[in-house]
Amino acid sequence: MNLVWAIARRDISGFFNSVRGSIIVSVFLILAGFFFTSDVYTYMLSQSRGPMMGGESASLDQLLRAFLYNLQFLIIMVVPAVTMSSFAEERKSHSLRFLQTAPITPLQIVMGKFIAHTCMLLVVVICASIYPAYCLMYGNPDPGPILVGYAGLILLTASNVAFGLWVSSMTTNQLIAFLFTFLGLLVLLILSWIAPSIGGSGALEGIFKYLATTTHLEGLFKGVLSVSDIVYFVAFTAVFLLFTNSVIDSLRWR
Amino acid sequence: MIEVSGLTKTYGAVTALDNVSFKVQKGQVVGFLGANGAGKTTTMDIICGCIGADAGSVKIAGIDVFESPVEAKRRIGYLPDEPPLYTDMRVVDYVKYAATINRIPAAEIEGRVRDTIQKLSLQEVEHRIIGNLSKGFRQRVGLAQAIVHNPDVLVLDEPTEGLDPNQIVHIRQLIQELGGQHTIILSSHILSEVENTCDHIIIINRGRIVQQGTRDELVGMIRGKKQMQLRVRDNAEGALAKLRSLPQVVHAEMLSPKDQRLTLAIQGGDNEIDIIVDALMSGGFGLRELSGSARALEEVFFELTH
Numbered sequence: 001m002n003l004v005w006a007i008a009r010r011d012i013s014g015f016f017n018s019v020r021g022s023i024i025v026s027v028f029l030i031l032a033g034f035f036f037t038s039d040v041y042t043y044m045l046s047q048s049r050g051p052m053m054g055g056e057s058a059s060l061d062q063l064l065r066a067f068l069y070n071l072q073f074l075i076i077m078v079v080p081a082v083t084m085s086s087f088a089e090e091r092k093s094h095s096l097r098f099l100q101t102a103p104i105t106p107l108q109i110v111m112g113k114f115i116a117h118t119c120m121l122l123v124v125v126i127c128a129s130i131y132p133a134y135c136l137m138y139g140n141p142d143p144g145p146i147l148v149g150y151a152g153l154i155l156l157t158a159s160n161v162a163f164g165l166w167v168s169s170m171t172t173n174q175l176i177a178f179l180f181t182f183l184g185l186l187v188l189l190i191l192s193w194i195a196p197s198i199g200g201s202g203a204l205e206g207i208f209k210y211l212a213t214t215t216h217l218e219g220l221f222k223g224v225l226s227v228s229d230i231v232y233f234v235a236f237t238a239v240f241l242l243f244t245n246s247v248i249d250s251l252r253w254r
Numbered sequence: 255m256i257e258v259s260g261l262t263k264t265y266g267a268v269t270a271l272d273n274v275s276f277k278v279q280k281g282q283v284v285g286f287l288g289a290n291g292a293g294k295t296t297t298m299d300i301i302c303g304c305i306g307a308d309a310g311s312v313k314i315a316g317i318d319v320f321e322s323p324v325e326a327k328r329r330i331g332y333l334p335d336e337p338p339l340y341t342d343m344r345v346v347d348y349v350k351y352a353a354t355i356n357r358i359p360a361a362e363i364e365g366r367v368r369d370t371i372q373k374l375s376l377q378e379v380e381h382r383i384i385g386n387l388s389k390g391f392r393q394r395v396g397l398a399q400a401i402v403h404n405p406d407v408l409v410l411d412e413p414t415e416g417l418d419p420n421q422i423v424h425i426r427q428l429i430q431e432l433g434g435q436h437t438i439i440l441s442s443h444i445l446s447e448v449e450n451t452c453d454h455i456i457i458i459n460r461g462r463i464v465q466q467g468t469r470d471e472l473v474g475m476i477r478g479k480k481q482m483q484l485r486v487r488d489n490a491e492g493a494l495a496k497l498r499s500l501p502q503v504v505h506a507e508m509l510s511p512k513d514q515r516l517t518l519a520i521q522g523g524d525n526e527i528d529i530i531v532d533a534l535m536s537g538g539f540g541l542r543e544l545s546g547s548a549r550a551l552e553e554v555f556f557e558l559t560h
Contacts, residue, residue, distance in 0.1 A: 101304055
């Protein structure tokens with residue numbers, strides 16, 4: 001575990017000491033702020049016009065749920081930017097050889113990278129919790145759904161990082177790693193919407209919907225902590241970490 | 255200490271290594287000589303566990319690199335041809351990281367890092383970012399990560415590549431100091447470097463070991479052969495045919511028909527030269543010039559790899 005943490009610490013330190021890290025964190029937080037502002041504007045509009053139009057005004061819980069959905073989109077943009085260099089850059093610059101010739105296993109390398117990149121993104125996601133914190137300070141939303149929703153974001157982040165690491169491990173080109181990670185995560189995001197068109201109706205549609213991340217985030221964003229949703233994200237993460245381990249181990253045999 | 259047996263590695267249709275076998279005793283400094291693309295780096299990568307082999311085995315102190323890679327790698331320090339540096343790290347942080355990854359106990363890391371930095375004269379740059387260092391200093395930092403954990407075996411791939419003469423001398427002195435305490439394999443295509451630093455030389459060509467031994471053994475293997483150049487008075491073609499018929503002449507060819515100049519390789523000592531001169535004089539070809547050259551490692555290498 002010491003070795004895993006040493007690898008993680010190095011990558012985390014490298015990220016936050018770099019210009020790239022600063023830019024990614026800044027862009028994420030600016031966009032999160034933009035989305036929150038937009039959501040608040042919509043909320044306030046619904047507060048003022050809703051009763052007049054005979055409908056209900058939006059609640060703070062709905063505002064925060066909308067914000068969490070927005071963060072979900074931001075995460076699938078930021079994860080590729082963070083994970084693209086995890087293995088691709090190291091393979092290209094031959095610095096991965098440093099780890100390959102050290103007395104550590106490929107799994108320790110993968111776990112170290114996973115912990116590092118998840119922590120990097122969690123720092124950013126947690127920084128964005130300032131917006132729900134405002135709502136808690138100045139409003140009266142139910143904290144339960146906020147916490148469960150954030151737990152969902154953490155699970156989403158971890159699973160997306162695992163996917164990003166796998167894609168990065170298969171190429172030496174960061175741009176390709178970014179593009180394919182982004183496309184893959186986008187497909188997983190929209191899979192539940194396009195499932196009827198690609199899977200028809202019946203069992204296939206059900207499978208595609210199950211594979212979509214949005215299917216499992218919906219309940220979590222509503223504050224429903226479901227074991228099946230947690231198992232989905234944990235299994236997703238484990239599978240792609242395993243794939244990454246296989247790719248890194250297979251580099252010896254190419 | 256190092257046992258390489260029947261190593262074979264192919265990349266598609268290209269055979270990079272073909273049944274390579276050799277042993278390195280504890281404390282030896284072995285030079286791995288070969289032209290570009292001969293298989294030196296591939297061999298070293300396999301020894302250090304970077305890549306696998308299609309067949310064969312590698313044992314480090316009796317530990318199989320393929321079966322127990324983690325245990326074997328604890329005993330190896332590797333400096334590849336391109337040092338695996340993290341250019342965004344400071345030198346001292348990188349060496350500490352190398353010490354941690356190579357499982358040095360936490361309490362000993364600081365001391366080991368200090369010793370390594372001192373040994374490689376990196377004090378003046380220890381707080382600088384690696385990406386800002388010159389080639390020579392980067393090479394030394396690469397060497398630092400290879401030796402910080404005091405491995406039994408050091409594998410150095412072209413350790414003086416791209417260095418200036420002063421730095422080359424420094425690295426060679428360092429290798430000589432490290433030899434004895436460590437078993438060292440170093441690869442180079444600079445013959446003088448291998449000659450001056452190594453006890454034992456392995457020559458590899460097109461994925462096969464063509465010869466191995468000490469410098470004197472290698473030179474002595476073809477010591478009997480002498481390369482000579484001569485110039486006859488006339489009828490160089492006839493002289494060539496006459497010389498080729500002599501059992502002492504291993505090889506003869508025309509260098510310049512216009513100048514009546516020939517080159518030949520002869521087996522044996524000075525008596526054979528008398529026989530050649532007699533043959534030329536009795537055949538009426540005459541002899542205007544005769545010169546010879548002593549064999550050196552360079553010629554050994556050339557002969558074995560062509």
